[in-house]
Amino acid sequence: MTTTESALRADPRPLLARVLDQTGALIADTDESQSSLPTPCAEFDVGALVGHLQGVVRRIGVVLAGRPFFEAPSHVDSTDWAADWADGRAGTDAVLADDESLTRAVTVPWGQVPGAAAIGSYVGELAVHSWDLAAATDRTDALDGELAVIALAAYQQMLPAEPRGGQIPFAAPVPVPDGADAYARLVAWTGRDPYWTTAA
Numbered sequence: 361m362t363t364t365e366s367a368l369r370a371d372p373r374p375l376l377a378r379v380l381d382q383t384g385a386l387i388a389d390t391d392e393s394q395s396s397l398p399t400p401c402a403e404f405d406v407g408a409l410v411g412h413l414q415g416v417v418r419r420i421g422v423v424l425a426g427r428p429f430f431e432a433p434s435h436v437d438s439t440d441w442a443a444d445w446a447d448g449r450a451g452t453d454a455v456l457a458d459d460e461s462l463t464r465a466v467t468v469p470w471g472q473v474p475g476a477a478a479i480g481s482y483v484g485e486l487a488v489h490s491w492d493l494a495a496a497t498d499r500t501d502a503l504d505g506e507l508a509v510i511a512l513a514a515y516q517q518m519l520p521a522e523p524r525g526g527q528i529p530f531a532a533p534v535p536v537p538d539g540a541d542a543y544a545r546l547v548a549w550t551g552r553d554p555y556w557t558t559a560a
Contacts, residue, residue: 372479373456376420379486379507380449383413386493386502388442399496400547400556401489406496411435413489414444420482421452424461424475429468480514487511488550491543495556500543508542515549524551 387410395407404412414436422432438444455461462476473481487507494500524532531551536544544554 371462372476372483373462375483375507375510376456376479376486378504379483379490379511380417380452382504382507383417383486383490383493384442384445384449386490386497386499387413387445389499390441390493390497392441394497397496398558399492400552401492404492406493408435409489409493409496410441411437413486413493414438414441414448416482416485416489417445417448417452420479421448421455423466423468423478424452424464425455426464426466481518483507484511484515484518488547488552491547492552496558498558503543505542508546512542512546512549515546519549 390406390410392407395405395410397406399406399409401409412435415432415434418436419429419432419434423429436444436448460475462474462479464475465472466475466478468478468481488511491500491503491508494503519528519530522532524530533551534548534553536548536554540548540554548554
């Protein structure tokens with residue numbers, strides 16, 4: 361385990377901040393004229409993915425404050441993507457400033473966990489969805505590879521290779537060649553095609 365990984369395991373908030381920064385930058389730099397582009401996540405086009413991410417950034421704050429996760433919307437209809445993300449991020453950052461957000465028992469869709477464990481799960485979700493947005497808009501070169509390395513380790517702990525499907529909303533892992541980069545390995549573990557393109 362690297363020093364960075366060890367420190368982030370002790371307090372995952374800096375890692376969450378990094379992946380929130382990455383996601384927010386991608387959203388801010390996405391032109392709303394790209395809304396109808398497909399993404400590697402088949403249920404979302406770019407506009408729907410951004411709306412989902414607007415919900416995720418708010419849900420993190422709601423969950424870590426100890427409130428029921430369903431109090432936050434799963435999707436936010438947004439007419440100003442960057443401003444709405446900044447608003448949701450500010451609310452979540454205020455909750456994260458409280459150290460009790462790490463130890464408080466919180467309720468997520470898969471059960472009750474300590475806040476730190478919930479943060480780790482959201483790091484993985486945001487890392488994968490930021491790749492979805494970057495792939496859809498041809499910007500994967502801008503992604504932080506270290507986020508993918510750490511998110512993959514977390515995903516492999518909480519999401520076994522099988523079974524998949526049914527109540528586990530992930531397809532089977534996609535094989536990747538030796539030497540595949542960190543994001544290719546991460547998204548392949550979640551059942552996505554790491555070499556997806558808009559032309560596929």
